[in-house]
Amino acid sequence: MNDGKPTGQKPKWWSRPTSTPPAAIPEPQAADEGDFTLAAPATPEAPSIPDAPSTPAPASVPQQAEAEAPGEPQDQVPPQPQPQPQPQAQPLHEPDEYRTPPYGEPGPWAPAPPVQRPVATPAHGVPVPPQAVPPQPVPPQAVPPHAVAPPTAPQPAAPVPQPVAPQPAPWVQYDPWGSPGAPAAPLSVGTEPLVEPRRSRRGLALVGALIFALITGIVGGAIGAYVERNGGITTVELPQADVEDSDRAPESVAGIAASALPSVVTLHVSGAGSSGTGTGFVLDTQGHILTNNHVVDAAASSGDISVTFSSGETASAKLVGKDSGYDLAVVKVTGVSGLKPLPLGNSDNVRVGDPVVAIGAPFDLQNTVTSGIISAKERPITAGGEKGDGSDVSYVDALQTDAPINPGNSGGPLVDSKARVIGINSAIRAAGDGSSGEGGGQSGSIGLGFAIPINQGKRVAEELINTGKATHPVIGVSLDMQFNGDGARVGEKGKDGTASVTPGGPAAKAGIRPGDVITKVDGQRVHSGEELIVKIRAHRPGDQLELTLKRDGKEQTKTLTLGSSQSD
Numbered sequence: 001m002n003d004g005k006p007t008g009q010k011p012k013w014w015s016r017p018t019s020t021p022p023a024a025i026p027e028p029q030a031a032d033e034g035d036f037t038l039a040a041p042a043t044p045e046a047p048s049i050p051d052a053p054s055t056p057a058p059a060s061v062p063q064q065a066e067a068e069a070p071g072e073p074q075d076q077v078p079p080q081p082q083p084q085p086q087p088q089a090q091p092l093h094e095p096d097e098y099r100t101p102p103y104g105e106p107g108p109w110a111p112a113p114p115v116q117r118p119v120a121t122p123a124h125g126v127p128v129p130p131q132a133v134p135p136q137p138v139p140p141q142a143v144p145p146h147a148v149a150p151p152t153a154p155q156p157a158a159p160v161p162q163p164v165a166p167q168p169a170p171w172v173q174y175d176p177w178g179s180p181g182a183p184a185a186p187l188s189v190g191t192e193p194l195v196e197p198r199r200s201r202r203g204l205a206l207v208g209a210l211i212f213a214l215i216t217g218i219v220g221g222a223i224g225a226y227v228e229r230n231g232g233i234t235t236v237e238l239p240q241a242d243v244e245d246s247d248r249a250p251e252s253v254a255g256i257a258a259s260a261l262p263s264v265v266t267l268h269v270s271g272a273g274s275s276g277t278g279t280g281f282v283l284d285t286q287g288h289i290l291t292n293n294h295v296v297d298a299a300a301s302s303g304d305i306s307v308t309f310s311s312g313e314t315a316s317a318k319l320v321g322k323d324s325g326y327d328l329a330v331v332k333v334t335g336v337s338g339l340k341p342l343p344l345g346n347s348d349n350v351r352v353g354d355p356v357v358a359i360g361a362p363f364d365l366q367n368t369v370t371s372g373i374i375s376a377k378e379r380p381i382t383a384g385g386e387k388g389d390g391s392d393v394s395y396v397d398a399l400q401t402d403a404p405i406n407p408g409n410s411g412g413p414l415v416d417s418k419a420r421v422i423g424i425n426s427a428i429r430a431a432g433d434g435s436s437g438e439g440g441g442q443s444g445s446i447g448l449g450f451a452i453p454i455n456q457g458k459r460v461a462e463e464l465i466n467t468g469k470a471t472h473p474v475i476g477v478s479l480d481m482q483f484n485g486d487g488a489r490v491g492e493k494g495k496d497g498t499a500s501v502t503p504g505g506p507a508a509k510a511g512i513r514p515g516d517v518i519t520k521v522d523g524q525r526v527h528s529g530e531e532l533i534v535k536i537r538a539h540r541p542g543d544q545l546e547l548t549l550k551r552d553g554k555e556q557t558k559t560l561t562l563g564s565s566q567s568d
Helices: 061-068 198-230 253-263 293-299 454-467 506-510 529-537
Strands: 264-271 274-282 288-291 304-309 314-323 328-333 355-360 368-383 394-401 413-415 421-428 449-453 471-474 517-521 544-551 554-561 563-566
Touching: 253 264, 253 274, 253 355, 253 368, 253 413, 264 288, 264 293, 274 293, 274 355, 288 454, 293 304, 293 314, 293 328, 304 328, 314 454, 328 454, 355 421, 368 421, 368 449, 368 529, 394 421, 394 529, 421 454, 449 454, 471 529, 506 554, 517 529
Parallel strands: none
Antiparallel strands: 264 274, 264 304, 274 288, 288 328, 304 314, 314 328, 355 368, 355 413, 368 394, 394 449, 413 421, 421 449, 471 563, 517 544, 544 554
């Protein structure tokens, strides 16, 4: 036993504040000898809260202090002094349930306001740094632990708990306004808390968001630039139509070309120190091919003729017959099977404006197809004349077309909308040189192409195949080719001083005389000797013609039957 004075050790517990209203507190009874008197520490002043009673220390503090105090023997623990009952003060007037209670008394039994209360009062000597904790609402049904109960009779002293071994007090975070019963937050040994402040977390989140936005912007900009420059980030696949039926309408250009191309050939000719390229088409299954005379003229006496079909097959050919006056020739291939003749049309049925297709090998580009229309009919043209003696001049009452015809198209077919031959492409008018024909140069098409009508070509081809020579219709006169007037004038003298009107010939029988000027043939005007020859050769021998002429200023009409002459 000690003398009752503190020995430097911590007390086992604190004295509690009473739950009675403010009144005179009696002096505690003197302790027995051998015991010690517990010093009553000053009760800390509770913070002032509007409309709320003061808050004493919670009841759990003695147990905590007891756990932290050093142990003593049980027989040395003094008994709890018994409080004496005190007379209760009587109010001066009837109680008002809505009054403001005096200090220490409970208010009306209404839900306690959401006021934060301390968790526990720490033991002496424990440093607790303050830290703000968000307030927690108090459930309305619960009565705050700090509420002061109404005055009751004194209670017997509670049994003294057994002493326990002292334990080192942990460093805790003291929060005087925390919710009752909430665990204290542990602190680090130093002055910095273990948990980062909320402001630091917000700063890190903001920095992270900014970094993420920056990276996203850079990546997005790079992707956008790549897409703009390359048109996408994946392999480019362009839209395309599905495979369709390759058949075309028979009257379309594609349909006409598909039908006519297997019958068109390309000719390569060499001989007499020259060579050339032209076009032809198959006439029959025996291998006869029709083309222009000027295409094969180099191989007339000796030379080679090679024929290439649209399929690429090549064969040698020989000359069957040719006629320079009509500019037509026939060659024949042997040992070739599966030949497809090209059907022949009727050039008399052709009208200006009809669509046509030209097929050939311009500049040796075989199987070339061009299209156009018939621009004019019965266009008198002359071609050739390179020899100078007039023996190679051809006179053609041609079909004019704007379908492009170029060097290499000569001898090729000009077909109608039913893929039938209506002409043989023979000449072009080139710009600037005033010449027609393809032999003089490499001028291109300007939309002025000329074809021999197939009616004339058919007759000549049949004669060349059957006899090797072609016949020309004649009227039996010699023309003055130097006459500059309008019409064709019959010469005064013939070649080598002979008579200009052949005795017994068609003209003599019709009563035509030297010096007469023929102005019309079957009602069509003629303006020169060449045009008269063209009009006559457009007919067959034996055909009747009606000639209109002027004699001594008077116009007369004569009828004659065409004679025949054989080409050299």
